[in-house]
Amino acid sequence: MATALIAVFTGQAFSQGLTAVRDFSADFGEDVPLTWSFTTRGGYDSLQYKVQSPFLENFESYYVQGGLGLTYADADPTTPWSAAVDLGAIHYVDGTNRYDDNFYNARVAFNIAHQMSERLKISNNFYLTYEAEPNVSTGASTTLYNGQYLYGYNNFNVSYAWSQRFSTSTSLTVDGITYEDEAVSGLEDRLSILIAQQFSYALTQRTSLAAEYRYRITDYQERDDVDSQSHFILAGVDHAWSERSTGSFRVGAEYFKSDRTENTSPYGEVAFSYLVARQTTARWFGSVGYDSAEIGGYDSRYSIRTGLNVNHQVTKxxxxxxxxxxxxxxxxxxxxxxTEHSLLLSTGISYQMLENLSLDARYSYSVLASDDNLREFDRNNVSVGITASF
Incomplete structure (x- = not known):
């Protein structure tokens, strides 16, 4: 779990934007003792829209941020589990015009799996966050800066090996988001339920073929004109090039129907994970399909999303x-x-000053180009922080 859990809370702090790709699962790689961390950070945040609007105001401000975190993981062979809690607040010295000067974040992650028998395994992955940019993003928020929101995700999975080669996996995923800003909340608050049934056949110890059916329903809480449902028929391959390098690929069709429109379009997703002697990790995700975020007054949104995150330990x-x-x-x-194009670039460096004290510096740049000039913006965020762990 250490790898996956800590990636969500630290290593992938800048992997924003992958709304359609959410993976809070755990790999339970090793035990992690109960660890407390205290972080203080200072930085500068600048957001500039191309066109001025009463609802989209520029801001430039220095900010200070503080937080408290807790992590724990038990890699028990039968029932591995892990938990993490992250609490914090951020204060914009010069304010943000449309919103208050103070923002708060609270995140909880809990993952557990249980090997019922040699054939049967169940697992559950839970994630809940109350936050605002530029804090760690789950990718659940909209592209634009819309203040505080509450986002929750839960995935329950049951897998069964019918033979050495053939297995099935059944899962139920529930996720939802709600915004504090009433103007955004009326358009974006929603709840989605996804049911998936996968059939897998192992060709070799490293390669498996998969066929999958999914059904997703999305209900908007404050509107009834864009509620939607989707049916997916997918086929794919899971392959492990080595113990440290794995990949997954799915492709097929999505039948999308809402109160405004219906259509059948290609759907696909890919994921790749690479780990080198715990010094270098690389994770790449991609997806193409209908997206429920930021529909606003439109009938539907079809998106292609991809992201790459790399971490490298240069020295100890x-x-x-x-x-x-x-x-x-x-x-x-x-x-x-x-049509829109959004891009987020980020980089960071950390230095372990003492065994339990580290210093880091971060920079991120995001830009949105759109046929709708009112939505176009660019944003810069730079910060330095210090973290103490116990």
Missing amino acids: RVGLNGGVSYAYSNFEGGGGDV
Whole structure:
């Protein structure tokens, strides 16, 4: 779990934008003792829109941030589990115009698995966050800066090995988001339920073929004109090049139907994970399909999303991390189609001054280009922080 859990709370702090790709699962790689961490951070945040609007205001401000974190993982062979809690607050010295000067974040992650028998395994992954940019993003928020939101995700999975080669996996995923800003909340608050049934056949010890059916329903809490449902028929391959390098690929069709439109379009997703002697990790994700975020007055949104995060431990004291995520979106209906491109670049460096004291510096740049000039913006965020762990 150490790898996956800590990645969510630290290593992938800049992997924002992958709304359609959410993976809070655990790999339970090793035990992690109960660890407390205290972080203080200072930085500068600048957001500039191309066109001024009463609802989209620029801001430039220094900020100070503090936080408390707790992690624990038990890699028990039968029932591994892990938990993490992260609490914090951020204060913008010069304010943010549209919102208050203070923002708060509270995140909880809990993952558990249980080997019922040699054939049967169940697992559950839970994640809940109350936050605002530029804190760690789950990718659940919209592209634009919209203040505080509450996002929750839970995945329950049952897998059964019918033979040495053939297995099935059944899962139920529930996730939802709600915003404090009433203008955003009325358009974006929603709850989604995804049911998936996968059939897998192992060709070799390293390669498996998969066939999968999924059904997703999305219900908007404050509106009834864009509620939707999707049916997915997918096929794919899971392959392990080595114990440290794995990949997964799915491709097929998605039948999408809402109160405004219906269509059948290609759907696909890919994931790749690479670990080198605990010194270098690389994770790449990608997806193409219908997206429920930021529909607003449009009938549907079809998106291509991809992201890459790399962490490298240069020495025992010095670590580097970087990330890039890109999203292409096509909004249909609403008086005309709109195309958007969003890009997020990030980089960071950390230095272990003492055994339990580290210093880090981060920088991120995001930009949105859109046919709708009111949505276009660019943003810069730079900060330095110090973390003490016990």
